[in-house]
Amino acid sequence: MSTHESALLRHYLLNARFEVLPLRGVVEQASDLPAGSTVTVTSSPRKGTEATLDTAERLAGIGMRVVPHLAARMIEDRRALEALLDRTAGLGIDEVFVVAGDVDKPVGEFGDSLALLRAMTELGLRPARVGITGYPERHSFISDNATIQAMSEKAHHADYIVSQICYDPTTIATWLRSVRARGITLPVHIGAPGVVDAAKLLRISLKIGLGDSVRYLRSQHSVLSRLLTRYTPEELLTQLTPAVLDPANRIAGWHFFTFNEVNRTREWSHQLAARVQEVPA
Numbered sequence: 001m002s003t004h005e006s007a008l009l010r011h012y013l014l015n016a017r018f019e020v021l022p023l024r025g026v027v028e029q030a031s032d033l034p035a036g037s038t039v040t041v042t043s044s045p046r047k048g049t050e051a052t053l054d055t056a057e058r059l060a061g062i063g064m065r066v067v068p069h070l071a072a073r074m075i076e077d078r079r080a081l082e083a084l085l086d087r088t089a090g091l092g093i094d095e096v097f098v099v100a101g102d103v104d105k106p107v108g109e110f111g112d113s114l115a116l117l118r119a120m121t122e123l124g125l126r127p128a129r130v131g132i133t134g135y136p137e138r139h140s141f142i143s144d145n146a147t148i149q150a151m152s153e154k155a156h157h158a159d160y161i162v163s164q165i166c167y168d169p170t171t172i173a174t175w176l177r178s179v180r181a182r183g184i185t186l187p188v189h190i191g192a193p194g195v196v197d198a199a200k201l202l203r204i205s206l207k208i209g210l211g212d213s214v215r216y217l218r219s220q221h222s223v224l225s226r227l228l229t230r231y232t233p234e235e236l237l238t239q240l241t242p243a244v245l246d247p248a249n250r251i252a253g254w255h256f257f258t259f260n261e262v263n264r265t266r267e268w269s270h271q272l273a274a275r276v277q278e279v280p281a
């Protein structure tokens with residue numbers, strides 16, 4: 001590995017995005033992150049968009065660069081969207097991540113991410129930076145055709161992609177190549193779980209309908225599963241190194257789904273960065 005490559009890997013580890021849920025204790029968890037770290041806040045179908053923005057406000061208050069998730073299907077109409085974007089801008093937040101939203105039926109006029117993206121632009125309230133989803137594996141109930149079609153339409157309105165959790169590095173690397181082959185040039189933040197309680201991660205993975213790679217995770221850890229209490233993404237990251245370093249893939253960095261285990265994830269990623277430094281060129 002060249003000096004430049006190891007410097008890039010360290011940069012990605014030290015500048016990763018940390019995704020959190022709008023739950024109690026999250027601000028304390030995030031308080032040890034370096035000032036200016038990017039923290040993204042999910043949209044909870046149970047708590048609503050206001051909970052996301054309340055958490056975003058508190059995280060901005062401790063110096064984080066905050067990215068709220070806006071879930072299209074949970075937002076009633078343009079007026080509600082306008083109010084949300086006004087509040088975001090008022091907090092000094094200039095970036096949002098747009099998702100469809102895990103609700104069976106849209107509450108109002110926005111059925112998917114594309115509809116919300118278009119409305120933001122039409123209202124003249126589009127934040128400076130906007131992120132969208134990407135699916136290395138098939139979504140549990142949305143077809144590959146639909147997510148691929150959606151990506152090419154949404155790409156015109158977006159600045160970057162964050163990939164959904166996938167435990168198989170080969171699947172992620174293949175997906176990156178196919179995204180580029182389709183002519184999509186947006187930078188990709190590769191989504192990976194943080195250092196998270198393994199049982200919790202498995203439960204969540206099944207709940208959000210992840211694909212075949214969950215089996216990969218299970219088989220890989222089957223022997224050790226009774227001993228292991230924490231998942232760490234180290235093996236996944238290591239195996240992804242060639243794909244991450246391939247300029248054709250236009251990787252922007254890591255996005256860690258922390259499920260609010262921010263401290264452990266930060267400690268681990270900073271330690272890993274220090275170890276990358278030790279590898280001679």
Ligand SMILES: NC(=O)C1=CN([C@@H]2O[C@H](COP(=O)(O)OP(=O)(O)OC[C@H]3O[C@@H](n4cnc5c(N)ncnc54)[C@H](O)[C@@H]3O)[C@@H](O)[C@H]2O)C=CC1
Nearest residue numbers: 098099100101102112113114133134142146147150163164
């Ligand atoms: N990949 C990720 O990191 C994240 C994924 N999600 C969830 O993934 C799902 C898809 O979100 P996006 O990728 O933003 O999709 P999208 O809004 O870009 O839609 C992709 C395609 O799926 C259809 N679709 C969207 N939601 C649907 C639903 N609930 N039922 C049936 N068809 C639906 C759309 O009409 C479109 O054809 C949502 O449930 C979203 O909340 C949420 C947060 C993060």
Ligand SMILES: Nc1nc(=O)c2c([nH]1)NC[C@@H]1CN(c3ccc(C(=O)N[C@@H](CCC(=O)O)C(=O)O)cc3)CN21
Nearest residue numbers: 021023042043044045046102164165204207208209257
């Ligand atoms: N379909 C989907 N929806 C998402 O919200 C989502 C993804 N995929 N993939 C990437 C991450 C993972 N996210 C998740 C996953 C699970 C919970 C969850 O289980 N939430 C619980 C509360 C958690 C708790 O109490 O600890 C809930 O009931 O809402 C939340 C966000 C957000 N993102």
